[in-house]
Amino acid sequence: MTRWLSPAGLAVLVSACAGAGAQSSPAAPPAPAATPAAPVSTDTTSVDRPQYVSTYKRRTNPPVLIRNATVLTAAGQEIPNASVLFRDGKIVAVGANVTAPSDAMIVDGSGKFVTPGIIDTHSHLGVYAAPGTFGENDGNEATNPVTAEVWAEHSIWPQDPQIPLAIAGGVTVMQVLPGSANLIGGRSATVRLVPARTVQEMKFPGAPYGVKFACGENPKRVYQNRGPSTRMGNMAGYRAAFIQAEQYRQRWDKWLKDRKGDAPGRDLRSETLAGVLRGEISVQNHCYRADEMAQMLDLAKEFGFKIRSFHHGIEAYKIADLLAANGTAASIWSDWGGFKMEAFDPILENAALVTKAGARAVIHTDSPDGIQRMNQDMAKAYYAGVRAGITLTRDQAIKWITANPAWVLGLDAWTGTLETGKMADVVLWSGDPFSVYSKAEKVWNEGWLVFDRLDPTRQYKTDFNVGQTAPGVGR
Amino acid sequence: MKTVNGERSTVNGNSRLVVSILTLCVVASLRLSAQSIAITGGTIYPVSGPRIPNGTVVIQDGRIVAVGANVSVPAGATHVDATGKWITPGFIHANANAGLGVSGLGAFQEGGVQGEINPSFNPAEGIDPAAFAIPIVRTGGVTGGVLMPGGSFFPGQAPAVNFAGDRVEDMLVRRNAAMVLDLSENSKGAGGGSRAGTMARIRRLFDDALEYARRRADFHRAAIQPLSAPAKELEALLPMLRGEVPLAISANRRIDIENALRLKREYRLRVVLLNGVEAWQVAKEIAAAGVPVVLEPNRDIPSFDGLGARLDNATLLREGGVDVVIAQGDPGGERNLRYAAGNAVRNGMSWDDALRALTILPASTFGLGDYGTLEAGKVANVVIWSGDPFEFSAIAEKVYIKGREQPLRTRETELRDKYRALPPPP
Numbered sequence: 001m002t003r004w005l006s007p008a009g010l011a012v013l014v015s016a017c018a019g020a021g022a023q024s025s026p027a028a029p030p031a032p033a034a035t036p037a038a039p040v041s042t043d044t045t046s047v048d049r050p051q052y053v054s055t056y057k058r059r060t061n062p063p064v065l066i067r068n069a070t071v072l073t074a075a076g077q078e079i080p081n082a083s084v085l086f087r088d089g090k091i092v093a094v095g096a097n098v099t100a101p102s103d104a105m106i107v108d109g110s111g112k113f114v115t116p117g118i119i120d121t122h123s124h125l126g127v128y129a130a131p132g133t134f135g136e137n138d139g140n141e142a143t144n145p146v147t148a149e150v151w152a153e154h155s156i157w158p159q160d161p162q163i164p165l166a167i168a169g170g171v172t173v174m175q176v177l178p179g180s181a182n183l184i185g186g187r188s189a190t191v192r193l194v195p196a197r198t199v200q201e202m203k204f205p206g207a208p209y210g211v212k213f214a215c216g217e218n219p220k221r222v223y224q225n226r227g228p229s230t231r232m233g234n235m236a237g238y239r240a241a242f243i244q245a246e247q248y249r250q251r252w253d254k255w256l257k258d259r260k261g262d263a264p265g266r267d268l269r270s271e272t273l274a275g276v277l278r279g280e281i282s283v284q285n286h287c288y289r290a291d292e293m294a295q296m297l298d299l300a301k302e303f304g305f306k307i308r309s310f311h312h313g314i315e316a317y318k319i320a321d322l323l324a325a326n327g328t329a330a331s332i333w334s335d336w337g338g339f340k341m342e343a344f345d346p347i348l349e350n351a352a353l354v355t356k357a358g359a360r361a362v363i364h365t366d367s368p369d370g371i372q373r374m375n376q377d378m379a380k381a382y383y384a385g386v387r388a389g390i391t392l393t394r395d396q397a398i399k400w401i402t403a404n405p406a407w408v409l410g411l412d413a414w415t416g417t418l419e420t421g422k423m424a425d426v427v428l429w430s431g432d433p434f435s436v437y438s439k440a441e442k443v444w445n446e447g448w449l450v451f452d453r454l455d456p457t458r459q460y461k462t463d464f465n466v467g468q469t470a471p472g473v474g475r
Numbered sequence: 476m477k478t479v480n481g482e483r484s485t486v487n488g489n490s491r492l493v494v495s496i497l498t499l500c501v502v503a504s505l506r507l508s509a510q511s512i513a514i515t516g517g518t519i520y521p522v523s524g525p526r527i528p529n530g531t532v533v534i535q536d537g538r539i540v541a542v543g544a545n546v547s548v549p550a551g552a553t554h555v556d557a558t559g560k561w562i563t564p565g566f567i568h569a570n571a572n573a574g575l576g577v578s579g580l581g582a583f584q585e586g587g588v589q590g591e592i593n594p595s596f597n598p599a600e601g602i603d604p605a606a607f608a609i610p611i612v613r614t615g616g617v618t619g620g621v622l623m624p625g626g627s628f629f630p631g632q633a634p635a636v637n638f639a640g641d642r643v644e645d646m647l648v649r650r651n652a653a654m655v656l657d658l659s660e661n662s663k664g665a666g667g668g669s670r671a672g673t674m675a676r677i678r679r680l681f682d683d684a685l686e687y688a689r690r691r692a693d694f695h696r697a698a699i700q701p702l703s704a705p706a707k708e709l710e711a712l713l714p715m716l717r718g719e720v721p722l723a724i725s726a727n728r729r730i731d732i733e734n735a736l737r738l739k740r741e742y743r744l745r746v747v748l749l750n751g752v753e754a755w756q757v758a759k760e761i762a763a764a765g766v767p768v769v770l771e772p773n774r775d776i777p778s779f780d781g782l783g784a785r786l787d788n789a790t791l792l793r794e795g796g797v798d799v800v801i802a803q804g805d806p807g808g809e810r811n812l813r814y815a816a817g818n819a820v821r822n823g824m825s826w827d828d829a830l831r832a833l834t835i836l837p838a839s840t841f842g843l844g845d846y847g848t849l850e851a852g853k854v855a856n857v858v859i860w861s862g863d864p865f866e867f868s869a870i871a872e873k874v875y876i877k878g879r880e881q882p883l884r885t886r887e888t889e890l891r892d893k894y895r896a897l898p899p900p901p
């Protein structure tokens with residue numbers, strides 16, 4: 001059922017579409033690597049060569065069997081006294097009667113809970129790294145309202161000491177986005193939270209690229225002297241960029257068909273946006289206000305693309321029906337807001353009302369603090385919804401931080417739930433993840449035990465912490 | 476007569492002011508003589524003593540008059556059945572912001588003024604009792620706070636308030652509950668670019684204030700060398716220098732904390748540490764100096780202002796004998812103070828210590844002796860919870876401030892109800 005890409009196959013998987021860089025369509029599960037890479041030779045151009053490929057490799061680990069735990073699958077079930085077995089990076093069995101292979105590491109889950117690894121659709125770890133000096137301030141290429149040409153992965157610092165803190169919160173995958181100064185801020189990178197020397201070692205193989213859009217106050221504030229300085233200016237900026245990209249795509253698609261004559265000139269800005277028009281790059285749109293989200297949905301219709309998720313959609317509850325009809329997710333907080341005018345109307349029941357309307361709600365963070373406690377933000381939003389009389393299950397709430405963000409990142413065929421065949425991204429919690437007192441105790445990233453609260457040797461620190469007073473992860 | 480607290484006056488017409496005042500007087504006297512409430516059946520966490528299962532709290536005239544297991548309900552008292560509920564003192568947020576401007580909107584903040592040396596600044600008259608953040612804060616069981624000024628080296632005085640009342644005077648508990656000093660990385664500029672320069676500037680300021688106090692006459696005859704701040708600022712420092720008001724020093728790096736302790740020793744001050752990211756490294760020294768620490772339990776991200784940030788700071792400080800007061804950092808999220816306490820417990824603090832960190836300790840630290848416990852004689856700031864107040868599953872069901880039940884309707888609940896069904900009804 002699950003389509004599987006070997007890392008080796010992915011490493012050579014190259015888009016044939018003018019270097020769009022999207023290694024698979026976000027609208028459907030990524031396809032197996034069928035397209036052979038063009039041979040790299042002096043006759044080829046940059047378009048035909050592999051671009052910034054992932055060098056992530058799954059670690060070899062013994063099978064793991066977690067027993068006697070309450071398992072929240074994020075696939076419709078909460079199973080008491082259940083087991084989860086995974087081997088070779090994949091989930092083999094979930095349920096009441098699972099026998100351990102002889103070589104399995106046995107983990108007693110009595111009184112404990114198991115969930116899929118948490119996924120954050122909105123992080124700036126690595127691009128706004130700690131310790132937070134100018135030297136690590138690499139998140140906003142605020143030099144032009146449209147910088148679709150920049151890629152977040154070219155800013156990510158794998159030694160950001162915030163990364164291990166997020167791992168200790170049970171996060172296994174995140175989308176790292178450029179900042180929100182620009183209408184179009186650049187490509188995102190979807191990475192695994194694992195110890196690494198290079199971002200290539202973290203990049204999730206086969207994950208489609210996203211592109212960051214930002215509505216509203218930020219671009220019009222940053223560019224108020226040169227424009228855009230209004231919301232209508234913002235919209236004009238988007239349209240101008242896509243009109244260019246439309247022509248660029250047509251030129252390239254025509255040339256790629258027969259490869260006659262000189263190739264059109266390569267333009268990284270339009271290349272990313274052409275990837276959006278081809279459905280290969282997903283739109284990740286920072287947008288707070290309901291009326292503005294509706295404008296962006298119309299923009300998407302004008303140019304024939306989809307918005308995968310709004311981010312910071314504080315007013316998503318006002319247009320939850322529209323989000324459901326458009327198949328656009330809402331990445332939101334439980335209750336953060338009030339810090340600017342477009343964030344003026346937060347309500348605690350946002351995620352619950354979006355879910356009730358049939359749209360995908362996602363709890364995201366945009367915060368190196370929040371990413372450490374995403375289960376808490378989920379719990380807050382869950383209980384608020386239940387108290388307001390909105391019908392909601394715990395499984396639906398767990399999906400807000402697992403299965404739904406996996407969908408937003410185009411990874412839902414691979415991870416985000418505890419189902420046979422899915423990747424072994426697994427968190428063992430000390431207690432109910434809906435409780436403020438519970439902590440991620442063990443975190444497996446594709447079967448690799450990257451964090452163990454009970455074993456200091458399994459709590460890695462980035463180079464920044466070496467030889468300095470190390471921050472603890474609590475006890 | 477409708478006397479729901481927190482609602483605006485509904486009196487119309489030209490004589491509105493006069494009528495309002497008359498109404499207030501009449502209502503106040505009626506209410507105060509009649510306002511007797513008995514909360515029964517719940518588990519009481521008085522903080523001043525062990526928890527009391529199936530206990531009773533009696534409130535009269537805005538004060539608690541009895542707390543215990545065998546307390547009789549006075550005749551005529553409004554009876555509140557709290558069976559299965561948890562009852563605590565109202566929480567006090569020691570690093571509060573609600574009321575100082577419109578939510579978190581930067582341009583509309585009232586908590587600081589320009590300039591570096593502002594000890595005479597007190598934001599009390601910038602408090603807006605109608606700010607929509609105030610009812611939101613109450614939904615988190617937060618009944619009072621110390622409104623910390625900020626934004627400069629010596630930002631000013633911190634008033635303590637109750638989060639209820641139609642006028643600032645109704646809200647104020649203590650106008651000058653602390654003098655605030657920022658000794659963090661932010662203040663290096665005020666010292667010319669070095670922490671050592673900052674310390675030298677503080678000492679000169681304090682010395683000048685003391686000299687000004689000794690030689691006021693010379694000062695007014697201009698027979699004194701120029702002082703390092705205007706007279707009104709030096710004057711404002713004196714209650715703090717006399718030890719009548721605590722100096723709340725924001726310091727994170729260990730050396731900044733040690734500098735704060737030096738100032739305390741040299742000038743014999745009452746000092747409170749704010750933030751204290753690396754305080755755990757000097758817990759013993761802080762405890763020996765009798766200095767409480769107001770901290771945010773979730774601060775663990777290293778910066779050069781505190782490389783030693785760690786989640787169990789509060790726990791380690793408690794183990795070292797330090798009084799820890801828990802604060803919530805996000806100005807938009809003060810209602811989440813209780814979850815900050817829950818996270819302190821998550822990171823190793825005892826539940827009882829976390830409760831003290833929201834109640835009796837902020838009260839004692841900032842001179843609010845009438846608050847922070849459920850004891851006869853204390854001001855009746857009381858919260859009835861559906862369960863463990865630190866948990867997401869629980870909710871503050873009833874919040875009393877000065878013995879009056881507060882409305883828990885907020886701008887947020889009204890928006891929710893407006894958009895519960897889509898499209899919203901006209």
